[in-house]
Amino acid sequence: MSRSREFFLALALGAALALPAAAGEKPIGRVPTAEDIARWDIDVRPDGLGLPPGRGTAKEGEEIYLARCAQCHGEFGEAVGRWPQLVGGQGSLTWDDPIKTVTSYWPYATTVFDYIKRAMPFGDAQSLTDDEVYAITAFLLASDGIIAEDFVVDAKTLPAIRMPNADGFIDDPRPDVPKGEPCMKDCVAEVVITGHARKIGVTPEEKARPATD
Numbered sequence: 001m002s003r004s005r006e007f008f009l010a011l012a013l014g015a016a017l018a019l020p021a022a023a024g025e026k027p028i029g030r031v032p033t034a035e036d037i038a039r040w041d042i043d044v045r046p047d048g049l050g051l052p053p054g055r056g057t058a059k060e061g062e063e064i065y066l067a068r069c070a071q072c073h074g075e076f077g078e079a080v081g082r083w084p085q086l087v088g089g090q091g092s093l094t095w096d097d098p099i100k101t102v103t104s105y106w107p108y109a110t111t112v113f114d115y116i117k118r119a120m121p122f123g124d125a126q127s128l129t130d131d132e133v134y135a136i137t138a139f140l141l142a143s144d145g146i147i148a149e150d151f152v153v154d155a156k157t158l159p160a161i162r163m164p165n166a167d168g169f170i171d172d173p174r175p176d177v178p179k180g181e182p183c184m185k186d187c188v189a190e191v192v193i194t195g196h197a198r199k200i201g202v203t204p205e206e207k208a209r210p211a212t213d
Contacts, residue, residue, distance in 0.1 A: 042126075044114035048159030051113065055154040056135025058142035064132050065139050068121045077101070077143055087143040090164060096196075103144040107169050109161035113137045134158075 044050040066075060074080050077087035089099030098105075102112055117133045119125050128136070138153040147153070147161060 044110050046108040051155035052130045054130035054134050056138050058138040058149040061135030061139030107166050
């Protein structure tokens with residue numbers, strides 16, 4: 001949800017709660033305070049809007065990462081068990097079975113901060129300080145050589161970092177609902193197969209790629 005939409009929803013909620021209750025009815029809830037809205041308003045846009053004050057480097061983030069993140073994601077971001085792999089996978093996006101990680105797949109460095117800030121660590125979300133989130137973000141980016149270990153990540157420098165897959169996404173052209181009567185016959189001159197389920201191991205048959213632990 002965008003920051004502007006959250007703001008107007010909060011205003012609408014406040015206005016609704018401020019209306020006088022009908023005779024004999026007890027109002028439900030209360031008008032949100034500025035502090036309430038500030039706790040909700042923590043999303044960060046790709047261009048960096050929403051990034052809080054603070055800073056961090058990979059060297060600072062390594063110790064924090066080992067203490068708060070490595071249990072699930074591995075000491076080097078390689079993942080533990082079925083938890084997501086965070087680093088690696090550079091150059092694999094053209095493979096039949098690409099390795100999609102924070103550093104190989106995500107197009108914006110600001111998204112790394114945004115996700116860690118809102119959702120991590122698992123089970124204790126939003127317990128990290130802004131400086132800690134900046135430092136962990138720097139550690140992950142430096143782990144794949146996107147930035148140097150002593151590079152200072154903050155609200156000014158983070159949006160300027162160019163990710164390896166920055167050009168790998170295209171704008172969504174929707175709404176793409178065709179106008180007029182739908183075609184029901186001879187609509188496609190030629191069917192082109194662009195993917196094969198067997199190659200990526202999702203076909204449940206003997207020739208499918210064996211499952212990995």
